[in-house]
Every structure is written in structure tokens, then in C-alpha cells.
Amino acid sequence: MKKISTRARGFFTQQVPAQTLGAFRIATGFFALVQLFVLLPDWLPLYGPQGILPWEVSDALSIRSTPGLSFFAKGFAAAGLSSQSTVWIVTGIYFLSLTGLTAGYKTRIMAILAYLMHTALNTTGHFTAYGVEMFAHIALFYCIVLPVNISWSVDNWKKPVSVPPYLVTLSVRLIQLHLCIMYTASGLEKALGAQWWNGEAIWIAMQQDQFHSVNIDWMARTPIVPKLLCWGTLLIETIYPVGMLWSKTRKFWLLGILSMHAGIAIFLGLPLFGALMFLLNLTAFGESSFPGLFRINRKKRFAFKSTILHHKQKLEPAS
């Protein structure tokens, strides 16, 4: 019992590299920017007042308490701006705040703005939103409350950001434990369905017209393959906390979960969702699985440059 208590205490007090939080911020901001540009051609059908679901309908059916675009539109209407202009103003603020967040410039203000704009867009567009928005929302919320400007940020470059080590550790553990709860819940929910035990889940998912990107007819003749993929998913998700928090398995578990999300991105036609989950896992557990992954310090860069120079000199013929 004492051993468990000591380990738990160590888990929350052991120093964690601050770069983990910097990497998390950059991954979140950069991903949201990419997503914005991917969706931009369909922005008005998705979020516009006369989109697939008009604002009157999405507002009336919404059970969320967060403000939608119509909330902002009411405010802008006083200045004579149309609902459509509101969409573009919100989008403009979203773009600028994400750029600021990614760079780590006035990080907290930028994170608050990005979070508010993302919330407004997805409260209005929640009938078209899926898992990717849920995790973007969570990640942006963490960018507000956690000291994500501590590393790789303009803020830190201008004036070193001072954060007590315990707070860095707590912040990283918060993100890690959130992921642990999420994967365990997701794994358990899957385990309740027979399709995840007999391999039909992978078969059906990949045959669905929506996700059908590669021909998997051969799987019907070799059902052991989808069965193993399903069992692998159940294993890797349900006992994710054990796999990720135990140092002996962490590396393999991270590679497993990253492969799973790469597979989702490529074979299920969900590149945005797959990419976000890939990045969240990599930033949350990358440093503890592969020590030094995010610690690109000056010494290392210098050593790297010296190595290149050395190789270059060796390759160049002596004059």
C-alpha cells in the first residue's frame, strides 16, 4: 500500500519537461488552423445563417448552454452588420487567435479568443460536428487554463515565463489522465458490442460507403484479420492507462495507439480526427516514451550542426 502511495505521489511530483506543454500548444493551434483551411470552402454551408441547418433550427434544437453564432450576430446587428458578416468576423478572429496561440504570442488571450470562437462555431454547427470538434474543444480549453506558453513561445522568448515545476507536472498529468479516461471508456463501450469481438465492426466500418477508401473484400475470406484488428483496438483502448503509465509498455503502447489513429486517418477517411488524436497522444506521452523527443536545446542543435558540418567537410574534396 505504501509503495502504491509513494508511486502515486511520485507520479504527480516527478519533474516533467516543460516542452511537453509547448508541443501540446503548437499541435493544438496548428491542427485547428489546418482544419480551418480544410473546411473553409464549405464554411457557409456548415456555419452560415442559411447553411445546411439554418441558425433558427440549430438554435431551437440545441441543448448546449454555450453561445452560438447567433449570440454574436445579435451584438453585431446593433452595428448594422449582417449575420453573414458575423460569421466572417468570428472566422477572422478565430484565424488570428489560432496564429497567435501557435506562436505563443499573448498566449492566454489568444487561447481564450480561439476557444470562444471555436465554441461559437461548433455550438451553431453541432449537428454537423463529430469527435474531432470534441477534442479540439477540450484541447483549446486546456490551452487557456494550463501554462502552455512556458516553452517554444514568443511570450517565453520575450520574457522567460516562470512556472513552478509542480504546476508543469500537474498540467501534463491532467492531459494524460483525460486521455486515459477517454480511451478506457471508449474501449469498454466497444467491448459491450458483439461486433467488436467477432471482427464485424472493422468489416462494417470499412465497407460503409462513407468510410470506404480501400477494397477490403478479401477480409471476408480471412475473418481472422478483422477479428485481430478489433481485439487489438479493444486491448489498446481499454487498458490504455496501464499501457501508457507503466514505463515498460509505454513506448509500445504509444506506437500502437499512433498506428491505430494513422489507420483511422488513412483507411476510414477521417484524416482530421486521426491527425488530432495522433498529435494529442504524441504530445502528451511522446516525451515520457521517448525521452529527449521535445528537448531540442541549443547544445543539441549545435551538436547537430557540427555533425552536419563535419560530414560536409568529409564529403567535399580537398582543394
Add this chain to the structure above:
Amino acid sequence: MPRKHKIFYALAGLHLLMVGLFASHMGEWGRDAPLLKAASKIGDYTGSNNIFSFFAPALSDQPYVVYAVKDTSGHEQLIDLKGSSPDFTNRINNVYGYLTLPEGRDVFAASLARFVSRQYPGADKIRVAMVVQQIPDMSSYRKGERCRWRFWFHRDFKTSNLQTAQHAP
């Protein structure tokens, strides 16, 4: 441990407790309980009130919608709503999923029809028809059964009525 540290640890613990409870479907335990409502509202902002049932516990037949648009001259064409971004299909399929709920069918079908009517200003009538892709299990597939589309329901709309509905109180 200083008090400030304790507060931060307590807040983090509370947040994770909420994440865990909502992931266990706490939101369905007692919808009208005031405490639960308050927790859910906080969760809307903090992202702690989610359930994580991706592709779980089972995958069902996939709904899809096709639109038949008829203009005033009687010319008819079939429309498949496709966006310009690769992620549009995933998002519109979410909306189609709501059409499987009988209580939401009319309002979602009318909204989709209205959206299509804006893309085709010359349209007089629009039919929103939902079909469902049925996928055989692997054993049936080996026996020769193949994926097929089954008609589910349709709704007809006159575009003039859709415009009227838009301005109705």
C-alpha cells in the same frame, strides 16, 4: 504543501472526476437533477461532459440522402450533396444520421430541402429521399450476399412553401 497547490490539485481532481462520471453516462442517470444540470453546463465549457462511444457498441446501417429536384418546366434531376472540402461528407452524414430519428425527420428534411432550394433557385419541387446502406456480415458475404441500398422514407416539398416556412413565427 501550500494551500495554492492544494487548490490546483483539487480542481484538477474534480475536473477529472467529472470527465470520468460523464464518460460513464452520468448524464443519463437523472436528467432533471439540478446538480447534474449544473455539472453538465460546466462541462459544456470545460469539455468534461462527453461520452466516448465512437463506433460503439455496434455499427449500424449507414443512412444517405438523395434529392430529386423538379423545376417549373417539369425537368427533373437527381442531386447528391457534395461539398468542396474532403471532410464535408463526414459532416453531412452526421445530419443524415438524425433523419433516422422519427421525431427529427420533418425538421431536418425541411432544412435540407431548403438548403438545396437555395443551390437550385429554379426548383419548384424537391424530394428528400433517404436510403440506407445495408452491409451483410462476413459469413453472408462469403455466401454471395452483397451491400445493398434500401429505401427508407421520402418527404416532398414545394419550394414556395419552404420560403413561407422560413418567415413563419
